[in-house]
Every structure is written in C-alpha cells, then in structure tokens.
Amino acid sequence: MNQLQVVQRDGKFLVDSRDVAEMIGKQHKDLLRDIRNYNSILLSANLRSVDFFIESTYQDDSGRTLPCFLLTRKGCDMVANKMTGEKGVLFTAAYVTKFEEMEQQQAINLTGLSPQLQILIQQEQQIKQIKSQVDTLTHGLTATPDHTKVVQRVNEYARWTRMGHNEVYNRIYDVMKARFGIDVKTRAENERDRIDQEYFERTGKHYSLSTLKKKVNGIDVMVRMGVLDKFNEILVGMLAAVKKTG
Known part of the structure; x- marks a missing residue:
C-alpha cells in the first residue's frame, strides 16, 4: 500500500x-x-x-x-x-x-509569524469555516427533524415545482437509495405486503392499495428506520435550490 x-x-x-x-x-x-x-x-x-x-x-x-x-x-x-x-x-x-x-x-x-499576521490568518480560517457551516445548513439540515415539518417541506416543494407529491417522495427516495443505500420504497412495500398477507389469512380478502398506503407511509417507515434526517437533508437542499432559481 x-x-x-x-x-x-x-x-x-x-x-x-x-x-x-x-x-x-x-x-x-x-x-x-x-x-x-x-x-x-x-x-x-x-x-x-x-x-x-x-x-x-x-x-x-x-x-x-x-x-x-x-x-x-x-x-x-x-x-x-x-x-x-x-x-x-x-x-x-x-x-x-x-x-x-x-x-x-x-x-x-x-x-x-508575527502575532498580528497570525491573528489575520486565523480570522480568515475562521471565516472559511463559518461559511462552510452556513453552506452545510443551507444545503441540508443534519438534526433529526420533526416529521410534520418534513411533510410541510414536501408540500412546499410540490407547490414551487408543481410536481405531484408522490413524484417528490419518489425522487428523494431514489437519491437516498443511490447515496446511502437506503431503499425506503422497498421497505414500505414489504411492510404493506406483510400487513395484507396477515389480513388475507384472517379474512380471505386483500386490502385495497389506497388502504395499505394509509396504514404504511414512507414518513412512518423512515422514522422507524431512523433515517428521516437524511430524507430531510436532501429535501432542504432541493427546496433551497428551487427558491434560489425562482
């Protein structure tokens, strides 16, 4: 090596x-x-x-x-x-x-170096560090967000872009899968299949897809997985960019 x-x-x-x-x-x-x-x-x-x-x-x-x-x-x-x-x-x-x-x-x-020059250099480094931190906050929040605020941001992004809500979610899910290896869609589908199978074994009937989506949604799945912060980070960056371009 x-x-x-x-x-x-x-x-x-x-x-x-x-x-x-x-x-x-x-x-x-x-x-x-x-x-x-x-x-x-x-x-x-x-x-x-x-x-x-x-x-x-x-x-x-x-x-x-x-x-x-x-x-x-x-x-x-x-x-x-x-x-x-x-x-x-x-x-x-x-x-x-x-x-x-x-x-x-x-x-x-x-x-x-002289004390004065050391101070100037250190101040410049601090400014760069602060700018980097501000950029990070602008492009993505790292703190675990409240799920209601995440839903509000999705709604806001949909209004700005005129995209459907499902399209917004799916776009971010695709980025999460590519960047972090987190497949929210598959996880949600597996949970729905499990619930539907249990219901079928009890009643001989299947839930409708709309009912299954109400019982298991992506936000709840991400909360249980502990990855809602990553979804929110991507969403904040996308929303900031849309607002910047107007």
Whole structure:
C-alpha cells in the first residue's frame, strides 16, 4: 500500500484519486466512474460536489492529458464509507492521519509569524469555516427533524415545482437509495405486503392499495428506520435550490 500524499491548494487539503485508487486496490478508471456517480447524485440533490471532489487532469508517461479528481477530506469520507474490510480500515487510517498531520503542520508554521499576521490568518480560517457551516445548513439540515415539518417541506416543494407529491417522495427516495443505500420504497412495500398477507389469512380478502398506503407511509417507515434526517437533508437542499432559481 502506497503512502498517501496530501497537498494544499486554495486553502484546501487534497489527495489525488490515483493515489486513492492504488491504496484501495481499485482500477483508477473504476474509481473515476464511482466519483462521477457520486457527483451526479450530489448535484441532483443540489449539493456542492466540489466540497467533496474537484475535477483535475494529469499527464501520463506518453504525454497524454487524462482526467483525475482531487478529493477533500469529505470526499475521502464518502469513498471510505462505501468500503468494508481491511482495505477500508487501512485507507481510513491513512487519510485521517495524513490530513491531521497537514493541519498540525499548518498550525506549527503559523508560530514563526508575527502575532498580528497570525491573528489575520486565523480570522480568515475562521471565516472559511463559518461559511462552510452556513453552506452545510443551507444545503441540508443534519438534526433529526420533526416529521410534520418534513411533510410541510414536501408540500412546499410540490407547490414551487408543481410536481405531484408522490413524484417528490419518489425522487428523494431514489437519491437516498443511490447515496446511502437506503431503499425506503422497498421497505414500505414489504411492510404493506406483510400487513395484507396477515389480513388475507384472517379474512380471505386483500386490502385495497389506497388502504395499505394509509396504514404504511414512507414518513412512518423512515422514522422507524431512523433515517428521516437524511430524507430531510436532501429535501432542504432541493427546496433551497428551487427558491434560489425562482
């Protein structure tokens, strides 16, 4: 396993997708495909993909210009979260250690500067951190939301976009499945099938689909699964983007 190299560019610590691919034992072209898929999902949810992955290029031995990505710490987190086993553990340990080393070195480098300059640099870093936090809140809320507020946001999004409510839910479910591997629709359908089967065994009749949907809805399923916050995060980002574009 190679030593991960972290570089600083425009105030960000970044790693090259080629190094990441080598560390996790994956073909670079396959990692690029995965990252492009992540970017597509992020953009579809109106999230800032550049906070995770930054498009770049490099020249190979024959002089060809080829694509690559530079990964932020968030980008490394996303790649690592999709991995299991020893390679995932070792990659996580490597990038966390290297990012911390770079952050510590940056702090040490400040000690040789004048107190006034140190204060200015620290203030700039604090401003960047605050902006990042504000962007995060704008694009997605991380606190567990109240289900009634989530329903209100769905209604608001439907009004702004003139989409049907089912279409709104299904769109967000698709993003949740692609990004987090959470299949709310299948979970709800399985619960409805179980309830309908129990009812049929008792009465010899089946529930209508409308009745089943009233008995088992996606919000209740997500509350029981503990994933309503992820649904809300995606929804908030989509709603903010719609309002911004007017």
